[in-house]
Amino acid sequence: MSQTSRLARQVTLDEAWSSSAHSEICCLIYATQNGWKLPILFEEMGVPYDWALVDFEKGEQRSERFLSINPNGRIPALIDRARGVTVAESGAILEYSAARFASPLLPPADEDLQLHLQTKQWLHWQVSALGPSMGQAMYFQRIAKVRGHNDPFAxxxxxAEAERCLHMLDDQLASSGGPFVLGQRCTLVDVACFPYCASAYWANVDISEMSHLLAWIEMLHQRPSFSTGLTVPFSRPAFFGPPYATPDEIESEIARNAGQFAVISKSPS
Incomplete structure (x- = not known):
C-alpha cells in the first residue's frame, strides 16, 4: 500500500539548485514512468531527497535552465548540490546515485563481477529496448490516437515489440532463482523496469499469460519503497488499470494525459 514519503521534500525549480539542510540531492521529475524511477530509487536506498516538479503543461522541460542540464529536454534530471554536478538520462542517474551512496542496488564489481555486469546489462536493456517500445505504444494510443492521429501500423x-520485451523479462524472472529480476536481491533493474511493466495496461499490452511478471509486479506494488515512490511527484493510478483505478478515473486520465504532450510529425521529403 502507498504511503506518504518521509524522505521526500518538494521544492520549486528555483530552489532546486540551492543548498538544502534536508538533502544534497534534488530530483527534477514529472509523473511518468521515467520520472518515478528516481523517487523509487531514493526510497529504496533510504536516502532523503528533494524533488522539483518539471511541469509538462507549462513546457518547463523546454526552459533554458532545464535544457542546461539536459539539452534533450526530457526528465528526469538530478542535481547533486554537494558535488556541484548534474546528471540527465534515467539510466545514468540510477547508476550514479547507487554508486554515490554505495547502494547494493548496484552490486560492487569486486564483490560479484557477474552480478555487477548483469545489473548494468539489464539496466541498459530497459532504457534501450523496454522503455522505448512501451513508451511509443503509449504515445500512439494514449496521445496521438486520442487527438485524431490514428496509426494502426505503428x-x-x-x-508487438513491447510484448516481446515483456516475455523476455518474464522468462528471466522464471529462471532468476529469486523474486527479483536478478535473483535474491533487488537491483537497479527492478527499479528501472517496474514503472513500465506496471503500466502494461496503459500501453494495451497483454501480460495475462506472463505469470512470473505478474507476480513480480504485484510484489513490488506491495513493497513500501516502490509504492511510495509512485506517489512522487503525484500518483496516476489509471496507468496501472483496474483494480488500481476506476473506469471514471481512467477516462479522466486519458483526456488529461493526451493534452499534456505535443503531437509532432514531419512528412518525409
Missing part, C-alpha cells in the same frame, strides 16, 4: 508495431 500501434501494432510497438505493442
Amino acid at each position: 500501434i501494432g508495431r510497438f505493442i
